[in-house]
Amino acid sequence: MSAGKPYLTLLSRFRRDESGNIAVIFAIALLPILAFIGSAIDYSLAVRAKAKLSASLDAAMLAATGYTAMRGSASDAKTAATNMFNGQMAAHNLSANAINITITDSVSARSVVGSANVVVKTIFMYMFGYPTMTVATSSSASASFPTYMDFYVLVDNSPSQGLGATTADMTKLQNATSDKCAFACHDVYTSSTKKTLQTNSYYQIAKNKGVTMRIDVVRSATQSLTDTATASQVVSNQYRMAVYSLGSDCGSLGLTTVASLSSSMSSVKSSVGSLDLMTIPYSGYNNDQCTDFDGAMSAMSGVIPTQGDGSSTSPQKWLFFVSDGVADYNYPTTCSKTTVSGGRCQEPLNTATCTALKARGIKIAVLYTTYLAITNNSWYTTYIAPWRNDIGTVMKSCASPGYYYEVDSSGSIGAALTALFQQAIASAHLTK
Structure with a gap:
C-alpha cells in the first residue's frame, strides 16, 4: 500500500457521508435569509414613513389653498403651508430632511407645488453598509380665487x-x-x-x-x-x-x-x-x-x-x-x-x-x-x-x-x- 492511499480513502468517505448536510446548508443560507428579512422590515419602515410624509405634504398643500389662505398673499400662504407641514410631521414623530413649497398666483387661480424627503434609519441594513434610507414625495394643489x-x-x-x-x-x-x-x-x-x-x-x-x-x-x-x-x-x-x-x-x-x-x-x-x-x-x-x-x-x-x-x-x-x-x-x-x-x-x-x-x-x-x-x-x-x-x-x-x-x-x-x-x-x- 502506498503512503497516500489512506488519505484518499478518508477523502472518499467524507464525500460519500451525507450526515449533517442540513445544518451546513442552513448555516450557509442564514446570512442571505437574514438580509432578506431585515431588508423587508426596513422597507416597511420606509413605506410607513413615506405615507406619513405624503399625508403631511398633502395637508400643507390644502392649507395653502384653503379659504383663509386664498384671502391672503402667496407669502402668507407659504408660511401657513410650512407650519402645517411641520406640525403634521411632529405629530408623526418625523423630521423632514428637506421641504420645498412653491406658490404661483395668477389673476384667477393659485397653484401650489411641494416636495419633501425624510431620512429613515435602518435596523438591519446598516450591517450591510446602508445605515439610512431616504424617502421622498411630492404633491400639488390649485384653487380659484373668488372673482370680484x-x-x-x-x-x-x-x-x-x-x-x-x-x-x-x-x-x-x-x-x-x-x-x-x-x-x-x-x-x-x-x-x-x-x-x-x-x-x-x-x-x-x-x-x-x-x-x-x-x-x-x-x-x-x-x-x-x-x-x-x-x-x-x-x-x-x-x-x-x-x-x-x-x-x-x-x-x-x-x-x-x-x-x-x-x-x-x-x-x-x-x-x-x-x-x-x-x-x-x-x-x-x-x-x-x-x-x-x-x-x-x-x-x-x-x-x-x-x-x-x-x-x-x-x-x-x-x-x-x-x-x-x-x-x-x-x-x-x-x-x-x-x-x-x-x-x-x-x-x-x-x-x-x-x-x-x-x-x-x-x-x-x-x-x-x-x-x-x-x-x-x-x-x-x-x-x-x-x-x-x-x-x-x-x-x-x-x-x-x-x-x-x-x-x-x-x-x-x-x-x-x-x-x-x-x-x-x-x-x-x-x-x-
Whole structure:
C-alpha cells in the first residue's frame, strides 16, 4: 500500500457521508435569509414613513389653498403651508430632511407645488453598509380665487312697463277703465303744476284694483337679485351692484341712478324699493315719446368703466338690461321703422351700443319681458304688432352669447333674473 492511499480513502468517505448536510446548508443560507428579512422590515419602515410624509405634504398643500389662505398673499400662504407641514410631521414623530413649497398666483387661480424627503434609519441594513434610507414625495394643489364682479342693472321703467304683468292683469285693468286700456300709465298720471298723483289716473286705478304691473314685478325681482348676490358671495364685498332707470319723469328723460354702485346689497335693495314708473306731466305729453333706449344705453357705456380682470382691485363688469324692448322716442333720421307724428319712432332696441360695449369686453345679460299683445288697441295693432315677433331676436343679439332670457309671465321674471346672475357668477372663472 502506498503512503497516500489512506488519505484518499478518508477523502472518499467524507464525500460519500451525507450526515449533517442540513445544518451546513442552513448555516450557509442564514446570512442571505437574514438580509432578506431585515431588508423587508426596513422597507416597511420606509413605506410607513413615506405615507406619513405624503399625508403631511398633502395637508400643507390644502392649507395653502384653503379659504383663509386664498384671502391672503402667496407669502402668507407659504408660511401657513410650512407650519402645517411641520406640525403634521411632529405629530408623526418625523423630521423632514428637506421641504420645498412653491406658490404661483395668477389673476384667477393659485397653484401650489411641494416636495419633501425624510431620512429613515435602518435596523438591519446598516450591517450591510446602508445605515439610512431616504424617502421622498411630492404633491400639488390649485384653487380659484373668488372673482370680484360689478353688476350694472338698467331697468326699463318707461310707461310701457305700466302694462299688466299678466294677461289676467291686463284684462282686469281694461275692465276697470272707460276706454279699455291695458296700460296703467295712460290718462293723467301727474299734475303738470303740482306733480302730484291724480286720483283718476290709470296708475291709481291699477293700484286700487290690485292690478300687478310689469314694473312691480321687475322691482321685486331686482330686489331679490340683491339677496341672491349676498347669499352667493364667497368673500365679503365680492359683488357690487348699481341700478339705473330710464328716468324718473318723461319731462326730464335721462339715465337716472336708483342705487349707486355698492357692495352693501341691503342698501341697494332699499333704494330699489323706490323704483317705479316714470311720471308724465299730463296725458299725451311729448306725444308719448318717453322711451329713449339710445340715450340710456349710450349713457350706460359712459358709466361702466374699463373691463376688469376679476381681482379685488379690478372687478369684472356686467350690464344687466331688463326691458320689453320697444323704444318710443323722437328718432327722425335713425328709426328702423316708419316714423309718425313728426319723427316719433317706435322700434326694437338699436343694438349699436350693445355691440360697442361687448367690444370693450363688457358682458351683457338681457332679460326680455315679452311685449304682450294688447287686444282691442288700435295703436298697438297698427304700429307694434307688425314687428312684435322680431323684438326677442333683437334683444338676444344685444346679449352676450348664452346670457339671454325671455319671460312672459310675472312669476318667471324673478326666476329668470336670478338664473342670469347665477350663470354669470358660475362662469366667471372663464372670463378674462
